[in-house]
Amino acid sequence: xxxxxxxxxxxxxxxxxxxxxxxxxxxxxxxxxxxxxxxxxxxxxxxxxxxxxxxxxxxxxxxxxxxxxxxxxxxxxxxxxxxxxxxxxxxxxxxxxxxxxxxxxxxxxxxxxxxxxxxxxxxxxxxxxxxxxxxxxxxxxxxxxxxxxxxxxxxxxxxxxxxxxxxxxxxxxxxxxxxxxxxxxxxxxxxxxxxxxxxxxxxxxxxxxxxxxxxxxxxxxxxxxxxxxxxxxxxxxxxxxxxxxxxxxxxxxxxxxxxxxxxxxxxxxxxxxxxxxxxxxxxxxxxxxxxxxxxxxxxxxxxxxxxxxxxxxxxxxxxxxxxxxxxxxxxxxxxxxxxxxxxxxxxxxxxxxxxxxxxxxxxxxxxxxxxxxxx
Amino acid sequence: xxxxxxxxxxxxxxxxxxxxxxxxxxxxxxxxxxxxxxxxxxxxxxxxxxxxxxxxxxxxxxxxxxxxxxxxxxxxxxxxxxxxxxxxxxxxxxxxxxxxxxxxxxxxxxxxxxxxxxxxxxxxxxxxxxxxxxxxxxxxxxxxxxxxxxxxxxxxxxxxxxxxxxxxxxxxxxxxxxxxxxxxxxxxxxxxxxxxxxxxxxxxxxxxxxxxx
Amino acid sequence: xxxxxxxxxxxxxxxxxxxxxxxxxxxxxxxxxxxxxxxxxxxxxxxxxxxxxxxxxxxxxxxxxxxxxxxxxxxxxxxxxxxxxxxxxxxxxxxxxxxxxxxxxxxxxxxxxxxxxxxxxxxxxxxxxxxxxxxxxxxxxxxxxxxxxxxxxxxxxxxxxxxxxxxxxxxxxxxxxxxxxxxxxxxxxxxxxxxxxxxxxxxx
Numbered sequence: 076x077x078x079x080x081x082x083x084x085x086x087x088x089x090x091x092x093x094x095x096x097x098x099x100x101x102x103x104x105x106x107x108x109x110x111x112x113x114x115x116x117x118x119x120x121x122x123x124x125x126x127x128x129x130x131x132x133x134x135x136x137x138x139x140x141x142x143x144x145x146x147x148x149x150x151x152x153x154x155x156x157x158x159x160x161x162x163x164x165x166x167x168x169x170x171x172x173x174x175x176x177x178x179x180x181x182x183x184x185x186x187x188x189x190x191x192x193x194x195x196x197x198x199x200x201x202x203x204x205x206x207x208x209x210x211x212x213x214x215x216x217x218x219x220x221x222x223x224x225x226x227x228x229x230x231x232x233x234x235x236x237x238x239x240x241x242x243x244x245x246x247x248x249x250x251x252x253x254x255x256x257x258x259x260x261x262x263x264x265x266x267x268x269x270x271x272x273x274x275x276x277x278x279x280x281x282x283x284x285x286x287x288x289x290x291x292x293x294x295x296x297x298x299x300x301x302x303x304x305x306x307x308x309x310x311x312x313x314x315x316x317x318x319x320x321x322x323x324x325x326x327x328x329x330x331x332x333x334x335x336x337x338x339x340x341x342x343x344x345x346x347x348x349x350x351x352x353x354x355x356x357x358x359x360x361x362x363x364x365x366x367x368x369x370x371x372x373x374x375x376x377x378x379x380x381x382x383x384x385x386x387x388x389x390x391x392x393x394x395x396x397x398x399x400x401x402x403x404x405x406x407x408x409x410x411x412x413x414x415x416x417x418x419x420x421x422x423x424x425x426x427x428x429x430x431x432x433x434x435x436x437x438x439x440x441x442x443x444x445x446x447x448x449x450x
Numbered sequence: 451x452x453x454x455x456x457x458x459x460x461x462x463x464x465x466x467x468x469x470x471x472x473x474x475x476x477x478x479x480x481x482x483x484x485x486x487x488x489x490x491x492x493x494x495x496x497x498x499x500x501x502x503x504x505x506x507x508x509x510x511x512x513x514x515x516x517x518x519x520x521x522x523x524x525x526x527x528x529x530x531x532x533x534x535x536x537x538x539x540x541x542x543x544x545x546x547x548x549x550x551x552x553x554x555x556x557x558x559x560x561x562x563x564x565x566x567x568x569x570x571x572x573x574x575x576x577x578x579x580x581x582x583x584x585x586x587x588x589x590x591x592x593x594x595x596x597x598x599x600x601x602x603x604x605x606x607x608x609x610x611x612x613x614x615x616x617x618x619x620x621x622x623x624x625x626x627x628x629x630x631x632x633x634x635x636x637x638x639x640x641x642x643x644x645x646x647x648x649x650x651x652x653x654x655x656x657x658x659x660x661x662x663x
Numbered sequence: 664x665x666x667x668x669x670x671x672x673x674x675x676x677x678x679x680x681x682x683x684x685x686x687x688x689x690x691x692x693x694x695x696x697x698x699x700x701x702x703x704x705x706x707x708x709x710x711x712x713x714x715x716x717x718x719x720x721x722x723x724x725x726x727x728x729x730x731x732x733x734x735x736x737x738x739x740x741x742x743x744x745x746x747x748x749x750x751x752x753x754x755x756x757x758x759x760x761x762x763x764x765x766x767x768x769x770x771x772x773x774x775x776x777x778x779x780x781x782x783x784x785x786x787x788x789x790x791x792x793x794x795x796x797x798x799x800x801x802x803x804x805x806x807x808x809x810x811x812x813x814x815x816x817x818x819x820x821x822x823x824x825x826x827x828x829x830x831x832x833x834x835x836x837x838x839x840x841x842x843x844x845x846x847x848x849x850x851x852x853x854x855x856x857x858x859x860x861x862x863x864x865x866x867x
Contacts, residue, residue: 076572076574076575078570090501134568136564136567136568138623140625156570157570157571157572159570160567160568160569160570161569161570162570163570165565165568167565167568169561171561171562171565173562173565173566173584174562174584174660175583175584175659184569184579185569185570185571185572188571188575188579232571235569294541357543414637507806511803511847511850512801513802514843514846514847514850515806515841515843515846516805516806516807516808516809516842516843516846517721517806517809517810518806518810518820518823519806519823519838519839519840519842519843520838520839521807521841521844522823522826522827522836522838523836523839523843525832525835526832530830533864542675546677551788569856579738598718600716601718601720602720602721602722604720605721605722605723606720606721606722608722608808608826609709609722609813609824610827619722619723619726620791620813622696622726622729623726623729623814625728628729628730629730631672631727632727632730632731633728634723634726635724635727636723636727637717637720637725638719638720639720639723639724639727641721642718643715643719643725643745644717646718
């Protein structure tokens with residue numbers, strides 16, 4: 076089915092008096108919320124707060140019982156849901172790539188249904204895969220099960236971008252990934268977000284993620300909107316206890332002086348280790364198999380540095396060894412103070428460090444994870 | 451027991467090349483019709499769920515009818531020849547194919563149908579691009595059962611002047627020619643087992659290709 | 664035209680043929696199914712053979728009896744058994760092996776002997792699957808018994824073959840309709856039995 080484009084850019088999305096009943100109770104109750112064109116609005120709140128329901132009412136996956144959703148002044152009730160959804164990119168936690176289609180077919184599905192020709196689709200798929208740092212030649216013809224979790228999530232993002240929608244809905248897109256992977260994808264996502272400059276509504280339960288990514292944050296509780304505003308407003312002027320609880324950064328740093336690196340590091344695992352003589356191509360396959368975005372390079376027992384799969388894939392066709400590609404990484408001792416480690420990492424803009432006990436790696440320090448553990 | 455020469459003689463005398471071609475010809479027509487009708491019925495009862503139980507129950511009853519009795523019931527309507535045999539094959543084969551198609555379509559993992567809807571596939575597109583492809587392994591399983599049914603029924607065709615390898619068996623028994631019975635019986639069995647094995651391979655491939663992991 | 668008495672006699676012969684075969688098949692199947700629970704080798708052979716024989720057309724199985732056993736009641740019983748045994752063994756085996764190991768552990772724990780475990784735990788647990796297999800075998804037997812008339816077993820098939828020789832529609836129907844009714848009878852009785860032995864009376 077071919078559908079006409081609804082809008083090229085988002086000026087504003089208005090949710091007015093939205094109510095969704097759920098049995099006797101309310102999933103969402105009399106909600107008023109505006110999404111401003113071009114912003115990334117975070118919906119956050121405890122489970123059952125109605126954040127996902129709210130998100131799904133925007134593309135009519137759930138129909139509200141009362142109230143209206145208007146996009147650029149057009150009431151979504153008056154738009155064919157299929158047409159509406161093709162103008163909105165959608166990314167979810169479990170990704171849902173179709174297992175019977177290749178990566179290329181997954182991304183090109185909606186363009187194909189829109190009647191694009193083969194060449195147009197192929198070009199679009201290639202552009203999008205490049206965009207999410209997956210070399211097209213390597214990935215286009217693979218099946219989803221041949222990809223790691225992080226790679227699948229990138230494809231999920233590429234699929235959402237297929238029709239170049241002006242609006243994205245994202246439902247905990249990084250929720251199922253391990254902390255290191257999540258941090259990496261968030262970092263890349265920020266880059267993408269700034270490049271494409273689209274309107275995004277993003278559901279999460281991770282306040283760190285919200286603070287890092289959100290232009291504005293809407294806090295929901297029991298189906299109602301508690302407060303909405305930029306991160307600093309929520310931090311300095313919380314509307315109530317709940318908001319203060321969710322965003323309060325003060326307590327995090329309370330025990331920082333006494334804590335040691337060893338208290339907050341993640342245990343080091345052998346799966347993170349790659350040998351210096353490994354070639355980049357083999358390393359990519361190996362990292363895919365182990366579901367790693369980042370690995371640490373060792374020459375026998377000596378730490379050389381770190382490699383990221385994104386960088387390795389760029390040099391896929393050269394026979395480079397990891398010893399030439401490894402980037403330096405900070406190391407700390409288990410007994411270093413956390414405050415010291417964090418400030419060091421912050422200064423160099425790194426989010427990852429290795430903890431060495433004399434010559435042996437014993438742990439990994441992930442800056443955001445440290446902060447979360449402190450809450 | 452039987453020398454190659456003797457087998458060749460039996461083969462020649464009973465026109466078994468021609469009979470094999472007849473056999474496979476009837477079989478292919480029957481299976482093709484069964485697939486078309488079976489899959490259509492499966493999709494129909496999936497789209498109109500209220501019809502699913504009555505239709506499947508009716509087909510279940512058809513399934514219990516002795517195959518030869520079914521052919522005989524169709525004789526007065528379709529006359530002697532390949533007609534009643536092919537029709538009986540199809541009647542038997544609708545159930546496994548329709549049932550598997552229906553089960554397959556219904557049981558596609560919800561996360562995929564949800565995503566299909568969310569990225570803007572119409573119900574029809576979701577059926578064609580997601581539900582049907584993802585049901586292919588199960589549909590193939592149903593077709594494989596149908597294949598075995600059809601082989602069995604087509605062999606009976608010899609008894610009602612439909613031709614095929616059943617004719618050789620029938621003559622062999624009536625004239626009490628042990629060699630003809632052996633050669634034709636083993637050949638018919640082998641043919642069926644080979645085709646079934648081949649279908650099994652396809653089914654396995656489809657599972658690898660379309661199965662969820 | 665066929666006389667009513669002929670039909671009744673043929674129906675009786677048919678019933679005897681079907682139930683004799685079914686009965687013998689059950690007697691032979693159950694020990695084999697228990698054997699398969701204990702011996703992986705036997706299980707492998709049975710399952711492979713079951714899948715293989717299921718693909719062979721019934722008429723071919725019936726015909727192949729003739730060179731070895733001649734014609735009459737016995738080759739008919741053997742031919743039907745070859746097809747009917749396997750669904751019973753296969754289903755009984757599946758029923759016997761699909762049992763929660765914790766249940767067996769518990770039974771051993773409270774001091775049941777191996778025999779008692781089989782009799783009071785494994786076997787009842789296998790009933791639903793077993794009866795499904797017997798029902799399937801019964802329908803199959805009824806169907807092949809029509810065919811075996813061609814090798815002299817008697818039964819309703821004989822009337823059908825008479826009808827075919829002279830192409831007499833009413834004779835054909837006089838053979839076919841009772842055979843169909845018997846099939847439906849087998850189906851219903853075993854469905855009821857199956858439900859009776861299934862805990863909670865749920866089918867499947």
